[in-house]
Each structure stands twice: as structure tokens, then as C-alpha cells.
Amino acid sequence: MFPLLGAAPPDAAAEASSARLQSAFATAAAEYRVPQSVLLGVSYLQSRWDAHDGAPSVTGGYGPMHLTDARAALAGAAAHSEAEGDPRGDSSRRALAPTTKVPRESQLPARLKSLPRAAELSGIPPEELRTDPAANVRGGAALLAEAQKSLGKPFSSNPADWYGAVAKFSGADDTATAATYANDVFAVIHDGERRTTDAGQRVNLAADRSVKPDAAQVRRMGLRASDETGTECPRTVSCEWVPAPYEEFGDGDYGNHDLADRPNDQSIDYIVVHDTEGSWDTTLKLVQDKTYLAWHYTLRSTDGHIAQHVKAKDVGWHAGNWYVNAKSVGLEHEGFLAQPDSWYTEEMYRASARLVKYLAKKYDIPLDRQHILGHDTVPGTTPAGIKAMHTDPGPYWDWAHYFTLMGKPFEPSAGPRGGLVTVDPDYAVNRPTYTGCVKAGDTCEPHGSSAVRVYTEPSEDAPLIKDIGLRPGGEPSTTGVNDMGARLSTGQQYAVAERDGDWTAVWYLGQKAWFKNPRKQPTALNAAGLVVEPKPGLTDVPVYGRAYPEKEAYPAGITPQAITPLPYKLLEGQRYVLGGRTNGEYFYSPTFDTTSHRVVRGNDVYYEIQFGHRIAYVRAADVNVVESAA
Template identity: 60%
Template structure:
């Protein structure tokens, strides 16, 4: 029987099954439905005439073959094939709804209120489930929730793209154009990057157990892919312009405007000369909480805010907006802004629970490039989430944003960065690095869609900290988020008692299967099985001091400011670091303040003081202590 005849029979069988309410999970007439994920890929590949390796490779780049419990990605994608349905996924608010953060974070200037604007959901790449439904005859809800049908939908899309190119071949390398189109990219650079990653995955092979316990394997099969098909897709050429980016990522330059408005006002970033003027110490990981196009609209608004790079979810495409030498208004803390580079990752649904592999890979390649160029260590003291950036003064702590949130997979991300979190000591060497098993660690968060309502269980890199070594002990408190001293909650944005994968804390005590670390002036207990052990340096108050102040920014002493530049207050946060407590030291940093309040960059000045600070892992967010206030010692002494 010819392949075309087989497909005709199959379509008729599927239609009959739908009409009678029968299951359509079987891939071919007369066969039993697939019982494993591996069989589902094989059946869908056979049904739609897609090389199985291509179907597996595309799916891996989207979801790593996971189902994510039927929850949407942060860019509206569902299931192993990341079929997108923006209408369903975009319910609820964003993390910006619960924060009053001033992205600029410079108290010397008027507050810049957040204004996310209208969302733009016009991109066809946000509605691929509709096309899959037309091609398969399966309803949209089933395509979202049923892994077998989701895989069939993805296979149908790939086959449709291949037909559109007029290519009739079973050779995986001849599917390059269809794979590139599946990415949803509108430019050649991004489509090429996605397709190259897929065929690299096919050539190298991969095997893993999915989030629902399915073993899936893609054997290593070298492929000579026909990249010339890219020219047949009608995509625009990527405008590389002035990008600072690895050549193989296909980044484009979409500049943020630097404009003066009159009356001394200007936006949306500050000119500088880093790293000559100031060392770049940090890379900040953000979640946009807006679609890719919405995010581009915002960063091109001269009256709004800025960041250096935006990454698109489905294909990992990168756009750069602000040069690394300049200071973007992104992290809500001017000291951090002036010493960091910000990366925004596409995501808009408050209930979005996962990020695509394509975006993780592009992001990790970009971060490795930037870290190498600017000498930034690849650790969680320098690669921070926006949710790890401290408030500047007591009044700003509560309004700080909490992205990328508890579903960002820091362990996988650092594996891609080639800097995985491993034990290099024991529990006696004094430091604990948070390292739960992402897939099986499913904290009972609430409020993803509606306040108080439990979120659907999903893997997470967050570990909850308790006041005692017991599963039912109260959570710790964060007096900035809960001024009345009440315990933290499991609300998705409440990180009062939440440590994140890769963060390293000083060990305070061990009891059986539990370990306590110093956290916001308290002992926070969690299961020792969720930790990796190491040794390093810790800070503790100098002998004779009952407590020392903790700061959200490392600003110079007043005497360091030249005439004409008002000294910035060195204001402690509302927390206490008491005698007997120890906190892991991340880095030693100079006291600096970047005075940049005029459009004319020749008036910008870096004020440097004699005071030096230590960055410590104080709670969910980092903090700073004056070197003169603390003793620094090895963690195991």
C-alpha cells in the first residue's frame, strides 16, 4: 500500500472515530493505541510521514518531551510539541500587578511608575493549536491536554510545512525548512538557530525520563541537513546591526531610544562606558510577563524602561536593545542596574509554568558569551533572578518584582551553562547549596490564577523553609513582606520562606534528615536531601557587636561625593544580622554610585568611596554588609 493511500484510509478512520466518540489515539488503522511516549512519537511519525528523529528533535527543543501536567508554558505553549493557544493561556494577571517597583531604582530621581501597556497577541506563532486542529480533526482542548494527540498535532504541522515547501523526502536532512518554520521565527537568523539546534540534538542523541516518568530516547544519528531550504521560507533577513552576541545565535539589533523630552527629563536608559567606568558584576534573568511583540513595543518607548536583551520563547530568538556599556533601567535597584546586564525572557501568563528548551539554550549561550567577555563568574552570586535583587531602602523592598519565579529551572540552566551545582564537601564543611530534584519537587503554591486557589502541581526549583524540622512547622517570616510578623504563605509571589536552586547559605544546624540555614535573621529548616555541600567564606558580626546593619545597595560614604553631587543616603534595610549568625559571602564589592541624572552623558560621574561591602546570601534576595562590621572566616570554622 502506498503512503498516500494509507493516509487516506487513516483520515477516514479518524473521522469515523470522532463521529462515534471512539478514541483516536491509535496511530494507524487496526493497531492499538500507543502505550508509551516513545511509541506515541513513532506512531505519529509514521502516520504523518515525518522522520521520527525529526519529530523527536523538534519536540525536545520545545519541551524536552515533558507534558508539564497540561499547563501552558510562559508563552502559551501546551504539551510535548508546544502547540500554542494564547486565548486560553493568557488568563490572569502578571507579576507586575503585585509590585510597585521603580525599574530605575535611583532614589535621586523621580519614581518611574510601571506601565506595561496593552498586550500584542497578533503573532501567528501564538495560535498553532488552531492549525493543528484543522489538520488532525481533533478538538483544541484535547490537543492541549492529551500528550498522544499533542504529538500528532505537532507531526501534522511539520508535515504540512514540508508539503508547503514542495519537498517529498524521507531523509531527515531534507526536513530542515519544515523544522525552521516550526520555530515560528519571522527572520532567517532565528529560524536557522532553531533548526541547527534540532539537528545538532539529532546528531548527538539524547535520552531522558520525562516529568511523568516516560523514558524517551533519540539515538545519535549524524545528519547532513539541507540548510539551503531556509531561503524558501520567505523570512526577513535578521538585522544584526550592532549586536553583542555569539554569531551562531542570529541576534538582531532593535535599539531602545535615548531621547530628551525637555525639562531635564529623558529616557529610557543611561549612557555609560562600562566596563571601563564600572565593572559589570551581574547578569539579571527576567520574565517579561508580556508577549515578545509587546515587549519590543515597550522597550522602544522612550518614556518607559529598558533592558539589554529580549528572548523569544518558541525559537529562542534574541534582540538586543541597549549596549552592554550603557545602563538599562531594569532591575529596580540602581546600584545593581549600574553593574549588570538584563535579559528579558518572553512570558505573559501568570499561570505559565515552564520555559521552552529553545529559550533556555539561547539564553545560556548568550550568558556564557557575556560572562566570558566581562569576567562574570557563572554562579548564583553573579547570575541573579530579578527576584534575587534587593530593595534599595526599606520602603522599596515589598514592591520588588518576583520574576522569573519558582518555575525557572536553575539546575538545568546551569547545566547548559556548563557550571552544574555539585557537592564539593559535606554537611560539616559549612555551606549548603539549594538543589532539589526539579521534576519531583512540587511545592503546594497557590494563586497562579486566583488568590487562595492551589496551583496545578508542577516541578520547581524552590525549597520552602520552616521554623522547625517538621513538615507541618510554620514557614519563616519576612518582615518586609509581612510587617506584622506573620508567617510567610504559599502564594506564588510570596518568597518570605523560599530558597532557590543554586543559592548557597551558611549552615546553622543539623537534625537527622533536616538542615537549617541562616535566612533573614532566622533558622530556616528544609530536608538535607535538597542540598549540595561545599566550603567557602561566611560573614558574621565582629566580636562585641550585637548586630550589624544590612543594606540593599553598596553606596559610598558621604565624604566621597564631590561638590555638586548630593550624597546618597546609606540606609539600612529593616532586617537584623545578629551576633552568632553566619551568611555565605558571594563577592567583595567597592562602594560606588553612578550619578546620571542628565541627558548629556558628559555630566555623568561614578562616585567611588573608601567603604567596601560584602554581598551575602541573606534571604531569597542578596544583600550587602559593610566589611568593617563583620569578620570573614571559613565556613567550617
């Protein structure tokens, strides 16, 4: 049978299909007279050109252009990852819980309602803008064209002439944020990008090293000037000071953080990544409530704007573990854990990565998953507190991309005999089943994930690993989106216990935990490093959720803190990756009057280890440190 004349071969048809989005950018650029590189650059900074199957971002943004219609996203979120513990993580204060309300449509700023405006300008129905990537690109082009017109600028073919329109597209209401956003878009245009999207679309933005935008356009837009006075941020982000109150409000109670003198009085060892479980405006109200809690920074998803609330020298109440609080900086990211299709903008990832890299350099914090913690990897302080620990930012935070933006991508550091693995699944392809995103027991929508599930045997039909801290009765872990009991996370390192074909076992919560690690599509990288193991003669070693000093270290007048082991054991023959070494330490600060504050240091030495999904501590007296390949 002869082929029809003019018919394209199957591979050519597939090629054309995968280029639909690239064509959509070209068509929309021509229709609205927006330079194609500007349209591509803005879209990359919004979504990396991904469509997310029409699902909204954490701020209700849709499609490659992140056109926002936010109220529905805010209405569907559960508060604070279902945890009920006190984020201060110390018994000197009562636990506090937030009260959040979904704002009315009239209360939402324009940056959260760009999709309805795009519908008005383009004549495209809102539902089509949400679900059709090509329509979404047209809607974004319409918004850029409107911005250019409102600024009185010509519809030039020179991308540099669109700097002000790009800044306005961000929705930022202050000069610094608008300029930072525009600078990042034009950095993408300058350097170029090439990527295959989540829908298999190949998109290319050729580098244009000649583009030189007029930054003065933003200064003439009449935006407000944010208060950057006293902020501790890199120059490459927009940052303003929105202070958390340090006030006494009766009965010896005070809020919402503690004054200190870090790193002079105690080191800063960790940065803790959170999500807000609320909108930007609601979150800022909470951190300014003297009766509530405080963290150091909040990051806005739409444009990466940063608000600093507490000086890095001071101790925020955010992590649910007083030892970690005293030695960490807390970053809240506008978002919701239990909305699997919610996604963060590229600009927020970039702003956060720059901030973390800046803080890590300033305070000598290693850029690894033992020190850049998710709130979900902070340990409980006592057996009773394990269930109350928070689970954000959860399995949908893209740790691999985050660390790549910090210039520390996860890479193999050894061969298969190195003794360790670094968890590193392909985020887009890795889609484990979760439940409970909307209703308990109901299956969540499939979505890319940074997490890998672990089983008792090398089979997906085997029971999940048990977490006796979460379930003292010995029940297996579940697939619940907030269940951390049987979950490895991207970037975490574990000691290899055994290999069996496409499966790898690691030591985890005192057990041999199996995860699928196919040779053709590995979910972990081979690595080597230092591990701890019980000293000879010890069959098991206690595990702790904080590294507190021995009672002899406390001066008169300060009650020694209990050194309470968690219900887990590090057993003979097992190894766990070493994260750091520290002497026992306790920050005593039970009163508003800082004259009583004191850092108690002991002689006991602790090692931080990656014990399960969360980190933990063991006493140096109980373990030996050895090379993983030994």
C-alpha cells in the same frame, strides 16, 4: 492458580505503559512520513518531550510538540509580578507602570496559532491536541509534513532533507532565527537524547552522527533578514537590534536608560533574569517607549529569538535597585510568573544560557547564583522599598537546568562538614504549595519548582520564617506565589546552622531557618567556601541593599547618597555565604546630558552576601571572612 497463557508479567506491563509516548512518535512518523528522529528532535527542543498535564506554556503552547493557541495564556497573566516600584531604583525619576493589552486573535502571528492549524490538518479536535500527548505528536507531525510539502521537498526518509521544514515549524519570520532553531534540532539528532518525562514516559532518540542537513534550504525560504548590526550576542543564537530610545521629552525628563562606558567606568558584576509578564509584541512596544523603561535583551519563548535594546556599556532601568542596575545586564524572558503550569521552551532556555555564558565570559562575571540573579533576588534599596521589589522569574524558573545548559551544573563540593549547602531540589518532584496564582488565597495547581520553603522549626507544621522587611508587624510569611519571605532557591548557598535528621537549618534573614532535606531525596548539596561573620565584640551588624560610598567620597556638586541600612541584622554567631567584594560606588546620572555623569568611588569596602532569598551587602569593617568549615 495458573496464570493465563500469554499474559504479560506486571513489570512488562509497566514497561509497555512507560513506552507509550515513544510508540506515539513512531506511529505519527509513519502516518505522516516524517522521519522519526526529526519528530523527536523537534519535540525535544520544544518541550524536552514533557506533556505538562495538558497545561499551556507561557506562550500558549501545548503538549510535547508545543502546539500553540496563545490568546488564553496572554489573557490570564497579571502584570509585573504585582510589584509597583520604579525599576530604575533611583529617586531622580517618578515611578512608571506598564499598560498591557491582550491582542485580538487577528493580531497574533501564526507562530502562536499552530494548534488550530494542526487540528485542521489532522482532523483531531483542538481539546484532544491540548490534552492527549499522542494526539499532540500527531498534530506536530501533520505540521511538519505540511511544511515539507509547501517547500516542494520530497517526503524523504533522510532527516537531512527536512532541514527547511524544521526551520519553518519554528514559526520564525526571519532567516537567522529559523536557521538557529533548525541547527539546534539537528544538533539534538546528531548527539541523541534519552530522558524520562514528567509523565514517567521513557523516550530515546539514538544519536545519528551521519546527518548533514542542507542549511541553504532556509536561505531559499524568503524569510526576512533581521538587523544584527551592532548586537552583542554569541554566534550560536539569533539576535537582532531593536533599540530602546534615549531621548529627552521635556521638563528635564528623559528615558529610558542611561548612557555609560562600562566596563571602563564601572564593572559589570551581575546578570539579572526577568520574565516579561506580557507577550513578545507588547514587551517590544514597551521597551521602545521613551517614557517607560529599558533593559538590555528580550528573549522569545517560542523559538529563542533575542532582541537587544541597550548596549551592554549602558545602564538599563530594570532591576528596581540603582546600584544593581549600574552594575548589571538585564534579560527579559517572555513569560508569566503567576501561571504555575506555564513553561518555557527548551529553545529559550538554551538561547538564554548561551547569551549569559557569553556575557559572563566577556565581562568576567562568575557563573553562580550570587551573580546570575533572578529579579526576585535583587534587594530593596531602603526599608520602604522592600515591599515594592519584583518577584520574577519566580519559583517555576528551572535554575538547575539553566545552569546545566551553561556548563555549570550544581554539584557537591564538600562533605557534610563543609559548613555550607547548595539548594538543589529535584525540580519535577519538588512541588511546594503556593497560593494566589489566579486569585488571592486560592491554591495554585501543583507544579515542579526550584524553590524550597523554610520554617522556624524542623517541621512542616511550624510557622514559616518571618521577613520583617516585608511585614514590619512581625507576621509570618505566607505561601503566596509572590511572597519571597521564606524561600530558598536552587543554586543559592547558605551556611549550615544545625542538622536534625531529615531537616537542615541555615542562617537566613538573621534567623535559623529549617528546610526539609531527606537523606534519600536531598533538596541540598554539601558545599564549602568563604563566609562572613560579625567581628568579635559586635552583637549585630547592619545589612544594606546597595553598596554606596561614604559621604566623604562625593565631590562638590553631587549630593551624597544616604547609606540606609535595611531592617535586618546579621547577628553574633551567624554566618552568611560571601558572594563578592567591592568598594562603595554610585553612578551619578540625573540628567540627559552625559557631561554631568560620574562614577563616585569610595574607600569603604562591602561584601555581597546571600542573606535571605535576596542578596544583600555588609561593610567589611563589620565582619570577618572565614572558611565555612572552620
